[in-house]
Amino acid sequence: MDTQNWKEQLRLELQDNILLYWINNTVDTVHGGFIGEIDHQLRANPQADKGLVLNARILWTYSSAYRLYRDPAYLEMAERAYDYLRNHFVDREYGGLYWMVDYLGRPSQDKKQVYGQAFAIYALAEYYRANGNQEALDWAIELYRLLEKHSYDHEYKGYFEALARDWQPTEELSLSDKDLNEKKSMNTHLHVLEAYTNLYRIWKSPELDSSLRGLIEVTLDHIINPEGAHFWLFFDEAWRVKSDHISYGHDIEGSWLLVEAAEVLGDAEVLVRVKNVAAAMAEAVHAKGVDKDGGIWNEADAGGLTDANKDWWPQAEAMVGFYNAYQMTKDDKFQQAAHKSWEFIRNYIVDHKGGEWHWGVDPDGRPLPNEPKVSPWKCPYHNGRACMEMLERLP
Numbered sequence: 001m002d003t004q005n006w007k008e009q010l011r012l013e014l015q016d017n018i019l020l021y022w023i024n025n026t027v028d029t030v031h032g033g034f035i036g037e038i039d040h041q042l043r044a045n046p047q048a049d050k051g052l053v054l055n056a057r058i059l060w061t062y063s064s065a066y067r068l069y070r071d072p073a074y075l076e077m078a079e080r081a082y083d084y085l086r087n088h089f090v091d092r093e094y095g096g097l098y099w100m101v102d103y104l105g106r107p108s109q110d111k112k113q114v115y116g117q118a119f120a121i122y123a124l125a126e127y128y129r130a131n132g133n134q135e136a137l138d139w140a141i142e143l144y145r146l147l148e149k150h151s152y153d154h155e156y157k158g159y160f161e162a163l164a165r166d167w168q169p170t171e172e173l174s175l176s177d178k179d180l181n182e183k184k185s186m187n188t189h190l191h192v193l194e195a196y197t198n199l200y201r202i203w204k205s206p207e208l209d210s211s212l213r214g215l216i217e218v219t220l221d222h223i224i225n226p227e228g229a230h231f232w233l234f235f236d237e238a239w240r241v242k243s244d245h246i247s248y249g250h251d252i253e254g255s256w257l258l259v260e261a262a263e264v265l266g267d268a269e270v271l272v273r274v275k276n277v278a279a280a281m282a283e284a285v286h287a288k289g290v291d292k293d294g295g296i297w298n299e300a301d302a303g304g305l306t307d308a309n310k311d312w313w314p315q316a317e318a319m320v321g322f323y324n325a326y327q328m329t330k331d332d333k334f335q336q337a338a339h340k341s342w343e344f345i346r347n348y349i350v351d352h353k354g355g356e357w358h359w360g361v362d363p364d365g366r367p368l369p370n371e372p373k374v375s376p377w378k379c380p381y382h383n384g385r386a387c388m389e390m391l392e393r394l395p
Contacts (some may be wrong), residue, residue, distance in 0.1 A: 001339050003394045010394075011341070013350065014387035019065055021355040022380050023077060024056065025160060031103050033084035034058060038374035040367070042354050047103045051376030055081050056119035060126045062385040065131040068388060072080055075131065082127055082136065085120065094166050096146050100376070110165040113152045115175055115188045117143050121195035128202055138222040140199055147192070148211060156238050157185055161191055176377070182234040182242050187224050190231075191256050192217065197261040212265055219258060220277060229280040238323045246300045248289035249314025250297035275328050282325035285318070285339055293365070294340030295348065308369065311360035312378075316386035317346050323393055343388075345383075356382050 006071055013337055026034045033055060059081035068184030072336055088105035089097040091112075099116050100109035122141035150167040151159045164170040174181040175188070178321045194210045198261050198350035222239040234242040243312070256276040260276040291310070296318045298307035321339035326334035348365050349357050352375075358369030359378060372378050 001335075003306075005243045006339065006342065007394050010387045010390050011300050013346075014123070014384060015069070015389070017355060018357070018380050019062070019074065019352065021156055022061075023073060026058075026374055028103075029078075032105060033088065035195075035374065036103060036376065037372055039372050040260065040354075040359070040369050042373060044374075047233070049100045049102050049108050049376070050084075050088075050105070051100050052085075052097055052113070052116040052375075053119050054373065054376050054379050055089065056087055056116070056123040056247070057379035057381035059085065059123035059135065060119070061380045063126040063130040064388055065384065067126070068391075069280055076131065078127055081123075082133075083353070089120075091165065096143065096159050096167070098165075111128045111170060111172055112163045112165065112167060113175065114147060114159050114161060114163075115191055116249075117147055117151075118188070118195040121147075122191070122198050125195070125198040129198075137202060141203060144196070144199060144208065144211075148207075153184075153237060157214060158189060158222070158239070160237070161185055161188055180234040180242055183237040184235040186231045186233050186240070186247075186250060186254075187218060188252055189215065189223060190257060193261050194257050197257070197264045200264050203267070206244070212261060212271070213267070214266065216258065216261055216265065216270060216274065219254075220273065224277060224281070228283040244301050245306065246289075247298070247314075248285050248296045249298065249311070249317050251281050251289070252285045252296065253317035254312070255279075255285075256317075256324035259328070277331055279325055282321055282334060286322065286325075287335065290318075290337065291338075293348075294337070294344040296341070296362075298360075307362040309360050310348070310363075312357045312384035315349050316382040319345065320389045320393075322388050323390065327393065338390075347395070 028035045033050055035046060036050040037045040039358055056356050059078055062074045062077035066078055074253050088101050091098060096112045096117055096122055098107040098110050099113045102108045121140045121143050124136045126139040138189040150163055153160060161173040193215045196208060196215060200208050221229055230246045231240045231254055233245055233247060258274050259278050290298060295310040296314050297305055297310050297316060298311055300306055319338050322334045322341060323338035336373050348361050351358050356373055358367040362368060
């Protein structure tokens with residue numbers, strides 16, 4: 001395959017579609033920050049709530065893009081996201097960040113969802129990497145220490161899913177209406193891992209070394225099903241498994257994020273163990289999760305597919321995850337799978353008319369008309385990051 005042509009396609013997609021779409025369509029010039037929701041028909045809802053994850057992912061994406069390209073427009077977007085987080089999401093009484101604010105920037109859901117705090121750490125570390133803002137690094141360290149103080153489970157290890165506004169235990173644990181209300185989840189641990197990895201790049205403290213090492217061990221020991229090389233998704237506090245669903249997108253995303261974490265940690269023994277597991281996870285997704293058109297399905301269980309749609313983010317993660325597996329194993333089938341992921345994205349997921357990417361497509365490849373283009377979950381992070389990762393990885 002022509003890797004130079006592939007790289008040019010990725011660069012154009014990143015800069016001329018994804019990054020430009022968010023600059024041109026999502027800035028809230030009336031109330032500040034970014035519009036919380038735009039539907040598939042490109043109708044903005046100026047009174048939609050604004051999610052912590054959306055704002056943190058915008059901060060990460062444009063910080064990373066600025067770090068790579070030094071385009072002032074990207075820095076402007078990152079600064080806008082940073083300022084909005086600082087001015088509206090910070091809980092000035094108890095610390096940490098609110099899960100959701102309304103369109104005027106007032107808290108609408110004030111619980112401390114660990115997943116959201118993690119994305120703030122991830123984004124703040126990237127903002128520091130991009131422009132050296134010391135306040136951002138100090139804030140990331142502060143959030144890290146809050147999670148270690150309040151969310152870390154000293155008895156069974158790992159992190160509790162959510163806490164009340166004042167960091168006390170809460171019964172409202174679930175991340176979204178699609179998630180189980182359990183004490184621990186794969187998804188939160190994966191993104192705490194991602195956050196701590198990015199923070200460790202710039203702050204190599206003994207305490208964070210211990211936390212990152214512990215997260216990798218918990219993932220290997222409790223979250224990955226060794227028999228199927230898949231993630232278990234939900235657990236009680238003692239790591240008893242509460243679901244047998246398989247999320248192909250998380251499996252392939254986790255395979256490369258684990259390797260990244262071990263590489264940044266810098267422990268050769270840990271890296272060998274992680275690479276073996278990551279290669280097995282990529283192999284399992286390649287064997288069972290990929291359709292003949294190159295797209296990967298959303299979810300399955302022991303009986304087969306439970307969601308045959310193909311959402312945008314698993315496709316983005318598949319491209320990176322399969323290419324990472326190729327880099328580890330030199331098995332050409334993974335390089336081919338990564339390229340097929342990209343071809344599927346170009347043919348079905350990119351919205352060539354409306355801009356950005358469709359939420360997903362049905363089993364016949366038709367865009368899902370009732371899913372948003374922008375929402376608390378639909379952000380420029382999975383697709384933007386996939387393009388940037390591939391541009392750095394391809395020769």
